[in-house]
Amino acid sequence: MRTSQTRATARSTAPEQSKQLKKEPAQSAAILQMQKAFGNRATMQYLQSRSTAKPIQRDLESEEYNTDNEDNIKSAKTFFANYNTAVQRAYEYVLSVPSLGAYANLDGYTQLWITKWNKYLNNEKVDLMAATFGYVIESLVSTDGSTFVPSPPANCTVLTQVTYGGTRPDLVLRPTTGGGDIAWLDLTASNSAEHIYDKEGWRDKVEIFAEATYPSLNPGSLSFMKQNKDNLGTLDQEEVKKRLAIAQEAYRVRKAEWLELGQNFTYTTLKDEVAKVKPLPVQKLDARVRQNFIHQHLMEYFGAELGIKMVPSVLTALGVDPKGWHFTTGFSVSESAGESWLVDHPLAVETEDTEMKTEE
Known part of the structure; x- marks a missing residue:
């Protein structure tokens, strides 16, 4: 009887064990791919901390309902939820497909992004890239022809960029019949959350309003996007979270190394060498x-x-003040352009052991 039970258990667990054995090579291949793209240290630190990784931001900000009208509150909540979801999808799309694929010519803002993105890939100085990134997300969720645009709540319509005196909400919810606005929604980078309170009297102009936020563009996310420069298909959400976390960690590690390396390039460090050339x-x-x-x-x-022309930017990326090297008038500085150059021109260093042991 015991033998029979043992055999039954073996038969029932064998398929599961087989699945696990088949899955391990795929996991190893994924880890090797991450190592190649982001480096061993960043990949290892991600794997060690993935159980506590923070999810992509999804919360609405500055959400206010200054009315007792239940129908309007219901419509506004649907409006906010639909566009918040759309904003997160658009954000993940731009991270996954920074070339924008079929949306590259959606409107002037997407075309402007492509121009700046190509300059960034060429290590050129790019002004207001984060702002343009935000405009692309807004375009994707509000421009006709984009599949990211959500449907409005029942018996409602959504207008874009309506001006009210000195303020202009990104999205306005109105009833299809009758007058007045039901709600306003602003689309905002996370580091600018609650900026609607700095705008002209939203509480005085509309009873219901909120902000849908997306994570602000930073060097870590740009590093992740650069890895995806040739990608044409959206990564799934878990893959975006995983790769973005690794890219952020890789940037943090690399930036610390650059700042340490930069001590070798200060004028104070090299002034005696310069003096040998000219007093x-x-x-x-x-x-x-x-x-x-x-x-x-x-x-x-x-x-x-x-x-x-690139020297001041590289120095800045290394944490060195270019003014010490007399780069002042006639030279522009872009830390991100300098960092991009450093990424493309790594030093020849001893390769780390690529074998990584993970707990089974």
């Missing part, structure tokens, strides 16, 4: 002395070509 009085008269010195020094150190 201090000449340096003060001719800014090109220090500029050319650090320019050549960086190229030799990294073993790569570097345009003189």
Whole structure:
């Protein structure tokens, strides 16, 4: 009898064990892919902390219902929920497909993003990239022709960018018949949450309002997007969360290494070497002395070509004040452009052991 039970147990667990055995190579392949894209240290730290990883932000902000009209409250809640979901989907899409795929020419804002994104990929200075990122999300959820635009609540319509005096909510909910606004909704980066209270009298103009927020663009998310530059299909939500967490950790680790490395490129560290080229009085008269010195020094150190216009940005990314090297007038600075150059020109370092042991 015991033997029979044992065999029955073995038969019932065998398929499950088989599934686990078949799944392990896929997991290993995924880990190796993450290591290749983001580095061993960031991947390991992600795997160790994934059980406590924070989910992508989904909460509405500044949600107010200053009315007793139950029908309007119900419609507004549906309106807020639908657009909040759409905003998160649009955010994940832009992270997954930064080239925007079929939406590249949706409107002027998506076209502007493509222009700036291509400049970023070419390590050029890009102004107001985070703002343009936000405009793309707004376009995806509010422009005709986009599948991200949600349906309005029953017996309602949604208008975009309606001006009221000195303020202009992104989305306005109105009844299809009758007058007046039911609710306003602003689409906002998370680091600007509650900024609607700085706008002109929302409480005085509408009874119901809220903000739908998306995570602000930062170097970690840009690093993740760069990994997806050739991707044409949206990653699933769990994959976005996983890869974004690794990219954020990879950026944190790499930035710390860059700042430490930057101590080798300060004028204070190298001033004696510069003095061997030209004495201090000449340096003060001719800014090109220090500029050319650090320019050549960086190229030799990294073993790569570097345009003189990019030098201040690379120095800034390394935590070095470019003014110490006499980069002032005539030079623009973009830390993100400098970081992008550093990512594309890593130093030759000893390769870490790629074997990673995870608890079974």
